[in-house]
Amino acid sequence: MPIGVFDSGIGGLTVFKALASQFKDTDIYYLGDTARVPYGNKSKETIIRYSLECATFLKENFDVDLLVVACNTASSYAVETLKKYLNIPVVGVIEPGVEAAVAITKNKKVGVVGTQATIRSQRYKNLLEENDIDVFDKPCPLFVPLIEEGRLSGQITQLIIKDYLDELVDAGIDTLILGCTHYPLLKDEIQKIYPHIHIVDSTTTIGKFILSNKKNLKESGKRKIFITDESPSFELLKDILAPNIPVEKVELSKICSL
Amino acid sequence: MPIGVFDSGIGGLTVFKALASQFKDTDIYYLGDTARVPYGNKSKETIIRYSLECATFLKENFDVDLLVVACNTASSYAVETLKKYLNIPVVGVIEPGVEAAVAITKNKKVGVVGTQATIRSQRYKNLLEENDIDVFDKPCPLFVPLIEEGRLSGQITQLIIKDYLDELVDAGIDTLILGCTHYPLLKDEIQKIYPHIHIVDSTTTIGKFILSNKKNLKESGKRKIFITDESPSFELLKDILAPNIPVEKVELSKICSL
Structure with missing residues (x-):
C-alpha cells in the first residue's frame, strides 16, 4: 500500500519527512516538479494540468493507493479533479x-x-x-x-x-x-x-488526518524521491529534510503525457 | 524583418519596451514562458531545452530573422545552441x-x-x-x-x-x-x-548593440506578446512596461515539440 506524494518542488519534503517518520513501514514515493516550480504564481488551469501529470506519474509507475498533495497551491485547485481521474483516495493539505x-x-x-x-x-x-x-x-x-x-x-x-x-x-x-x-x-x-x-x-496535521481516514498502513518502508530538474535549491532543502533518501531525475517529457 | 524576443517570463518586457521604442517600424514578437518561469533556479540542461522551444515557436510562426534572448539566464547558457539550430542571428543580453x-x-x-x-x-x-x-x-x-x-x-x-x-x-x-x-x-x-x-x-545596451550589428531594420511596426500562462504578476508588469500591446496565450503543448 504505497503512498505517493507530490509537490511543485521541494517544499513538500517537509510533509514527506513527517509522513516518513509517522509511517515507518510504508513505501513512500515523492515527486517534486522542480522543472516547473513554483506553481504559486501560475494560473488555475496550469496548476490543475501539472498536478494531474504528477499524480499520473506516481500512480502509473508505483501503483500508489493513496495520493498526498503536499502542495497548498495544488491542493487549492486540483484535489477534486485528481479524485475524479485517479480513483484512489487523494488527500490535500x-x-x-x-x-x-x-x-x-x-x-x-x-x-x-x-x-x-x-x-x-x-x-x-x-x-x-x-x-x-x-x-x-x-x-x-x-x-x-x-x-x-x-x-x-x-x-x-x-x-x-x-x-x-x-x-x-x-x-x-x-x-x-x-x-x-x-x-x-x-x-x-x-x-x-x-x-x-x-x-x-x-507537517503536524496531515499524518493524523491520514491515520484517522485510513487504517492498516504497513509494508516494507521503501522511500524514493523523484525530481523533474536538478535545481540548486533542491540540494539545500534535501540535506535539511531528507538526507539519505535516494533521488532520481525523471525527464519532464515522461510526465507530460496528458 | 521581424524581431523575435523571448524571456522566461515577464522581466524581458523591459527589453521589449526598449526595443519597441528604438525600432519603431519593425515588427516585434515577444514570448514570455510564464508557465515555466523562472529559469534562474533551473539546471543548465533544462534552461537550454526551454530556450530552444521558445525560439522555435517564434521562428516557425513569425519567420523572425533576428532573435533577442531577453533573459540573462537563457543568454548565459543557450545562445550558442540557439545559433547552431536556428540559422539566424541570435543576440543575448x-x-x-x-x-x-x-x-x-x-x-x-x-x-x-x-x-x-x-x-x-x-x-x-x-x-x-x-x-x-x-x-x-x-x-x-x-x-x-x-x-x-x-x-x-x-x-x-x-x-x-x-x-x-x-x-x-x-x-x-x-x-x-x-x-x-x-x-x-x-x-x-x-x-x-x-x-x-x-x-x-x-534596456539601454541591447538596442545599440543590435544597431551596430545589423542595418535596415524597417518595416510595419507590428507588436504582439505571447505568454504560456496568465500569471497574476504578468498583469502588474505588463501595465508598467507594455500597455496597449495585444497579448495572446499560447498552449505550452504547442511549444513543447522538441
Whole structure:
C-alpha cells in the first residue's frame, strides 16, 4: 500500500519527512516538479494540468493507493479533479490544516498565509467560514525565496515576516495556518515574533488526518524521491529534510503525457 | 524583418519596451514562458531545452530573422545552441552588457548581479576577465520576487539591496551590471543608495548593440506578446512596461515539440 506524494518542488519534503517518520513501514514515493516550480504564481488551469501529470506519474509507475498533495497551491485547485481521474483516495493539505485550526482557535479568528494562487483560490477561507471562523488571509510571496536562499532567520527575514503578519495579528487572530509547505521552515522565527499565536502547519496535521481516514498502513518502508530538474535549491532543502533518501531525475517529457 | 524576443517570463518586457521604442517600424514578437518561469533556479540542461522551444515557436510562426534572448539566464547558457539550430542571428543580453561595462569602467572593477543560474554560469565573469576586468559577482534571488510583488522601493527593498550589494561596493567596483531583465525596475533605488556607481542594464545596451550589428531594420511596426500562462504578476508588469500591446496565450503543448 504505497503512498505517493507530490509537490511543485521541494517544499513538500517537509510533509514527506513527517509522513516518513509517522509511517515507518510504508513505501513512500515523492515527486517534486522542480522543472516547473513554483506553481504559486501560475494560473488555475496550469496548476490543475501539472498536478494531474504528477499524480499520473506516481500512480502509473508505483501503483500508489493513496495520493498526498503536499502542495497548498495544488491542493487549492486540483484535489477534486485528481479524485475524479485517479480513483484512489487523494488527500490535500488544506482540510487537515482547517480541521486543526478549528480545533485550536479559542476566539474563532484565524489567519492564513500562502502563495498568491492559494490565497486567491479562497479554499481555506471558504472551509474555515463554514465552521463560523473569521478569516484574515494574506499572500506572502517572499517567504519561499527567503527559505530557498537559506535565510531562515535574521533582520531581513524578521522584517518581512512582520510586514506580512502584523496586520493579521493586529486584527486579533489567535491561530495562524501556514498554508504553504515551505513555511514550516520559518515556523520558529514566526513563533519567536508572535509567541502567543498558535501556529498550524501541514507537517503536524496531515499524518493524523491520514491515520484517522485510513487504517492498516504497513509494508516494507521503501522511500524514493523523484525530481523533474536538478535545481540548486533542491540540494539545500534535501540535506535539511531528507538526507539519505535516494533521488532520481525523471525527464519532464515522461510526465507530460496528458 | 521581424524581431523575435523571448524571456522566461515577464522581466524581458523591459527589453521589449526598449526595443519597441528604438525600432519603431519593425515588427516585434515577444514570448514570455510564464508557465515555466523562472529559469534562474533551473539546471543548465533544462534552461537550454526551454530556450530552444521558445525560439522555435517564434521562428516557425513569425519567420523572425533576428532573435533577442531577453533573459540573462537563457543568454548565459543557450545562445550558442540557439545559433547552431536556428540559422539566424541570435543576440543575448550578456555581450551588450559586457561591452557597455568595459567602455564605462575607469578602475576596471565591475560588479555583476543576476539569478543563481546566471552567476553560476560565469558567462559575465569570463567575458569581462578577457577584457582585464576584476569581477565581483553575486546572485540576488530575492530581487525578482520583490519586483513581481511591486516592492520597487521602501525599507525592506533597501535593506535587501544593501545586503547583496554592500560587499561589491566595499570591494571598490565603479560599475555594476544588472544581469537580469527584471532588475532595471530596481535601478532607481539602487542608484539612490550608491549614487557614485555606474549602472549598466540591458534596456539601454541591447538596442545599440543590435544597431551596430545589423542595418535596415524597417518595416510595419507590428507588436504582439505571447505568454504560456496568465500569471497574476504578468498583469502588474505588463501595465508598467507594455500597455496597449495585444497579448495572446499560447498552449505550452504547442511549444513543447522538441
